[in-house]
Amino acid sequence: MGFKQYLESLNSYEAGKPIELVVRDYGIYAEDIIKLASNENPLGTSDCVIKAIKKEAKNAFRYPDDSMFELKEALSKKYRVYDKNIIIGAGSDQIIDFIIKAICSKSSKVLISATTFAMYEIYAKHNEASVIRTKSGIHKADEFIDEYKRHNPNLVFLCLPNNPLGDCLDRNEVYRILDSISKDCIVVLDCAYMQFAKYKDKAKLITPNEIIGKYQNVIYLGTFSKLYGLGGLRVGFGIATDSIIATLNKLRPPFNITNVSLKAALAALKDKKFTQETLKNNLKEMAVYEDFARTNNIEYIDSYTNFITFIFSNKVDSTQLSQYLLKNGIIIRNLKSYGMNAIRITIGTKKQNKRVLKYISKYLKR
Amino acid sequence: MGFKQYLESLNSYEAGKPIELVVRDYGIYAEDIIKLASNENPLGTSDCVIKAIKKEAKNAFRYPDDSMFELKEALSKKYRVYDKNIIIGAGSDQIIDFIIKAICSKSSKVLISATTFAMYEIYAKHNEASVIRTKSGIHKADEFIDEYKRHNPNLVFLCLPNNPLGDCLDRNEVYRILDSISKDCIVVLDCAYMQFAKYKDKAKLITPNEIIGKYQNVIYLGTFSKLYGLGGLRVGFGIATDSIIATLNKLRPPFNITNVSLKAALAALKDKKFTQETLKNNLKEMAVYEDFARTNNIEYIDSYTNFITFIFSNKVDSTQLSQYLLKNGIIIRNLKSYGMNAIRITIGTKKQNKRVLKYISKYLKR
Numbered sequence: 001m002g003f004k005q006y007l008e009s010l011n012s013y014e015a016g017k018p019i020e021l022v023v024r025d026y027g028i029y030a031e032d033i034i035k036l037a038s039n040e041n042p043l044g045t046s047d048c049v050i051k052a053i054k055k056e057a058k059n060a061f062r063y064p065d066d067s068m069f070e071l072k073e074a075l076s077k078k079y080r081v082y083d084k085n086i087i088i089g090a091g092s093d094q095i096i097d098f099i100i101k102a103i104c105s106k107s108s109k110v111l112i113s114a115t116t117f118a119m120y121e122i123y124a125k126h127n128e129a130s131v132i133r134t135k136s137g138i139h140k141a142d143e144f145i146d147e148y149k150r151h152n153p154n155l156v157f158l159c160l161p162n163n164p165l166g167d168c169l170d171r172n173e174v175y176r177i178l179d180s181i182s183k184d185c186i187v188v189l190d191c192a193y194m195q196f197a198k199y200k201d202k203a204k205l206i207t208p209n210e211i212i213g214k215y216q217n218v219i220y221l222g223t224f225s226k227l228y229g230l231g232g233l234r235v236g237f238g239i240a241t242d243s244i245i246a247t248l249n250k251l252r253p254p255f256n257i258t259n260v261s262l263k264a265a266l267a268a269l270k271d272k273k274f275t276q277e278t279l280k281n282n283l284k285e286m287a288v289y290e291d292f293a294r295t296n297n298i299e300y301i302d303s304y305t306n307f308i309t310f311i312f313s314n315k316v317d318s319t320q321l322s323q324y325l326l327k328n329g330i331i332i333r334n335l336k337s338y339g340m341n342a343i344r345i346t347i348g349t350k351k352q353n354k355r356v357l358k359y360i361s362k363y364l365k366r
Numbered sequence: 367m368g369f370k371q372y373l374e375s376l377n378s379y380e381a382g383k384p385i386e387l388v389v390r391d392y393g394i395y396a397e398d399i400i401k402l403a404s405n406e407n408p409l410g411t412s413d414c415v416i417k418a419i420k421k422e423a424k425n426a427f428r429y430p431d432d433s434m435f436e437l438k439e440a441l442s443k444k445y446r447v448y449d450k451n452i453i454i455g456a457g458s459d460q461i462i463d464f465i466i467k468a469i470c471s472k473s474s475k476v477l478i479s480a481t482t483f484a485m486y487e488i489y490a491k492h493n494e495a496s497v498i499r500t501k502s503g504i505h506k507a508d509e510f511i512d513e514y515k516r517h518n519p520n521l522v523f524l525c526l527p528n529n530p531l532g533d534c535l536d537r538n539e540v541y542r543i544l545d546s547i548s549k550d551c552i553v554v555l556d557c558a559y560m561q562f563a564k565y566k567d568k569a570k571l572i573t574p575n576e577i578i579g580k581y582q583n584v585i586y587l588g589t590f591s592k593l594y595g596l597g598g599l600r601v602g603f604g605i606a607t608d609s610i611i612a613t614l615n616k617l618r619p620p621f622n623i624t625n626v627s628l629k630a631a632l633a634a635l636k637d638k639k640f641t642q643e644t645l646k647n648n649l650k651e652m653a654v655y656e657d658f659a660r661t662n663n664i665e666y667i668d669s670y671t672n673f674i675t676f677i678f679s680n681k682v683d684s685t686q687l688s689q690y691l692l693k694n695g696i697i698i699r700n701l702k703s704y705g706m707n708a709i710r711i712t713i714g715t716k717k718q719n720k721r722v723l724k725y726i727s728k729y730l731k732r
Contacts, residue, residue: 002520002550003468003613010616018431038429045426049510052425053626057419060630061595063404065384084659090456093619101492102369119619126467126617185370229427232625247369250376251458251492253485259598260419260626264426 006128018226019331027350028329036346037331039163039193039307041229043281043349046274049229052267058258064222064259070260074269075237080209084242087249090256092192092221092236098124098237098251099219100155103186104129109153113139115160115338117190129154136341137165138301145180156187157210157269160206161197164335166303170203183217188246192223192236199303204304208239216241227275228268234262282306285347292357296364309335311342316364318343324363330356394695400721402712403697405529405559405673407409407595409647409715411670415595417635422626430625437628437647440635441603446575450608453615456560456622458602460586463489464617465585465604468520475519479505481704482555484526495520495556497706503531504667504705508537522553526572527563530701530710532669536569539605549583552610558589558602563670565645570670574605582607593641594634594674599627606666648672648702651713658723662730675701684709690729696722 019033036042072083080088100123103111108129112120117135124131132151134143139162148156154352158177161168169177174189181187191208197204208220219240222240224230235257238248268274289308293300299311312318318341333344345356385399402408416433445452455461457536466489470476474495478486481503481549490497491522495561498517500509505528524543537544540555547553553570563570574586585606590596601623604614634640657675659666678684688700699710711722 002552007468007613007616012616012618012620018429018433020431020435021433035428040429041427043427045424049426050423053423054420057416057423058411060406060415060419060598061409062401063384063406063591063597065386067384067387070385090619102373105370143590146581186368224647225429231424231429231621234430234624236619247373250373252378252379253456253463254378254455255459255597255652257598258600258624258627263622330619 005085005230010125010321020331022326022331024221026327026329033329033331034348034352035331035334036348036356037106037225037303038230038231039346041226041278041306042186042347042352043229043274043278046268047231047353048102048267048271049264049276052263056263059259062259062265064255064257064262067251067255067260067336071266078269079239081212081239082242085212085239085245087238087252089236089238089247089252089255090234091188091225092223092238094234094256095219095221095236095238095248096120096188097126098248099186100124100129100190101140101251102247103155103274108155109151111144111147111151111153113137113157113159113162114362115162115165115340117163123317137338138162139169140169141169141177148177148181148185152185155160156183156185157190159190159205160366161193161304162307163193163305163336164307164309164333166301166305166307166309168197168204171205174204174206178215178218181217184237184361185214188219190221192221193226193305194222195275196241196279196282196306200283200304211233212240219244220293224268226263227278229274230261230268231262232365233264234257235265250338263303276348281349284346285350285353288357289345296361307344307346309342309344311340317341321360321363325356328359329365330359332356370673372491375476376489381716388692388695388697390521392693394697399695399697400714401697402714402718402722404597405592405671405698405712406597407644407672408645408713408718409595409644410596411636412542414633414635414637415630417628417693420628422629424518425625425723428625429457430621430623430628430693432620434623434628436665437632440632441554443730444635445605446606447578448608451605451611453604453611453618454623455602455618456600457591457605458556458604459485460585460587460600460622461585461602461604461614462486462556463492464614465494465552465554466490466493467617469521471606474521475517477510477513477517477519477522479503479523479525479705480530481531482523483529486523493679504528504533505535507535507543510543512545514543514551518551520551521558522547522551524553525556527559527570527670529559530673530675532667532671532673532675534563534570534670537572538569540572544581544584547583552583552672553581554584554585556587558587559592559671560588561593561641562648566649567684574727578606585610590631590634593644594631595640595644596627596630596634596653599624599630601627601631606637608693628641651716654716654719654723655711655713662727673712675708676710683707687726687729689721694725696725698722709723
């Protein structure tokens with residue numbers, strides 16, 4: 001058949017196990033399952049968002065406003081940029097797709113960290129580009145600068161903070177990287193978890209209007225899937241110079257965001273109480289996981305996100321531990337596919353975390 | 367900057383004017399505006415769908431089930447195919463995008479009708495492919511067969527029925543085209559409006575399980591945006607051999623459908639009363655437009671969709687007519703950008719159609 005040859009070697013992204021599947025596979029009641037595998041907001045959906053969705057339901061038959069006027073206006077006020085500096089995607093994922101498609105072909109090189117968000121590589125491969133990785137999984141400025149100089153890539157992704165590890169470069173380190181990269185090379189700052197990072201440590205804060213004023217080759221990405229609790233509605237955004245945004249918009253399919261999602265995102269931006277509670281719960285409960293790790297001699301990565309990564313010694317196998325937790329109705333992310341004997345746990349509610357740690361503890365004592 | 371050169375010449379799709387924009391531009395109350403420009407369902411959103419959306423609202427924080435188990439199961443029952451024969455896209459648009467991306471590059475050729483859905487060409491250009499058009503806007507089997515033989519394209523789109531003209535090939539004509547095309551060439555049957563066609567005339571009916579059993583190179587596309595009244599929620603589907611679907615799935619981004627949209631589509635499939643009412647209203651009101659056209663000596667295309675195309679003689683300019691209607695709060699689609707002195711009107715409710723025809727009549731008598 002007429003399909004491109006290279007597609008044969010492509011793999012799809014493997015999503016976290018949804019609750020429905022665990023219900024089917026293990027016969028556990030949905031109510032008894034704790035899913036802390038996809039960094040969803042443990043406080044659920046904000047009441048303001050629920051209200052907005054219900055109100056918009058009757059308009060499902062209408063195509064969405066493709067100009068996304070209201071949401072862009074709200075974002076432009078929040079980030080103090082013009083609406084022509086903003087593109088909205090079906091998750092920041094889709095903007096990553098546009099960027100890579102707009103830049104990469106067979107001869108292109110994309111520089112990323114050794115362990116980072118899987119979609120950079122997947123979209124790079126869709127366009128037959130080569131992926132270059134730094135030596136460390138944790139972002140290190142010197143490694144990015146060295147690899148940039150060595151390979152002269154067309155595109156660089158900095159994941160700030162980094163998923164699935166949780167580490168985050170300081171702002172001055174990010175600027176040091178940007179200062180050593182040529183203006184011909186696009187640099188993407190994937191800030192999906194940035195709000196968690198800056199809440200914990202002001203030194204991590206990246207401000208998109210400052211960044212795009214200083215660096216014409218930088219694209220800032222944000223998402224509504226994490227802090228705002230809209231993982232299911234697929235809304236993310238990119239901020240860059242109007243010239244970059246105009247180019248990316250050429251690859252944006254019409255109506256890429258549902259009208260329900262547009263209204264939900266608008267409501268989510270306004271619900272400051274919900275986001276503050278989320279940030280507070282996250283920091284407080286993160287400390288519980290850190291305490292547990294220290295007490296049990298588990299290595300962990302200092303996290304600036306809403307998840308924590310536990311790295312195990314040879315005595316514990318992360319796949320077996322993940323299976324054990326799954327059988328007990330707890331879904332977390334095993335990082336074996338990233339080449340690590342580690343698990344990533346989304347920080348849940350106090351009650352959820354207590355149960356997760358109880359079962360990890362049980363497993364370790366067997 | 368490092369963007370691909372050919373992007374400079376790309377244009378974006380121009381969406382129909384949303385009601386919000388007419389409110390802003392003309393100061394007309396939203397309640398007084400009739401939008402019959404995007405072939406949305408004039409009966410609005412089905413009550414079952416509204417209920418399903420409201421019920422799912424609280425789950426907005428969860429990522430969608432990426433296996434789309436429930437919706438695929440419902441579609442596989444309806445169309446009597448396996449779930450591995452189904453791919454779900456954010457509108458059938460997105461599946462068109464996957465198909466073209468999977469097949470086309472600079473040296474590829476895509477055969478389409480002279481006047482048809484704009485996205486075929488837009489996505490072809492995203493992949494630098496050439497577009498070959500038949501001579502007629504209306505689909506003609508002989509023209510497709512001749513152009514296929516002359517150009518040996520990699521991909522053919524049949525729009526059944528055809529948007530924005532409304533014409534539809536008979537099933538036996540479609541089979542005649544498929545019989546003369548090599549198995550190396552993928553043929554897409556875009557059946558976004560098929561339910562309207564088969565309701566009017568059984569000779570138009572294309573059955574996906576029959577088609578994919580007979581032709582291993584054919585992809586059938588359907589949508590929830592028209593008959594099912596879910597234009598705002600972006601759900602479409604493709605049916606083909608498991609081998610084709612597996613290939614297309616490699617290009618499908620994870621979580622490409624929102625969880626709200628998945629539940630809404632499932633509810634829409636079940637609401638047979640709503641779809642029957644939609645079909646009945648459409649056929650009845652279509653006749654009102656046809657009568658009007660005949661009485662006023664306006665040429666129209668016999669339509670198998672939920673819209674009708676009026677073609678004007680030199681005495682009437684479609685752009686001026688469209689402007690006149692807009693100022694009176696009526697949004698229809700001017701087909702000047704398709705090189706036609708014509709307008710496309712979505713068949714509305716009895717009340718809406720009456721007002722539209724009143725204003726067209728007023729304009730013609732000026």
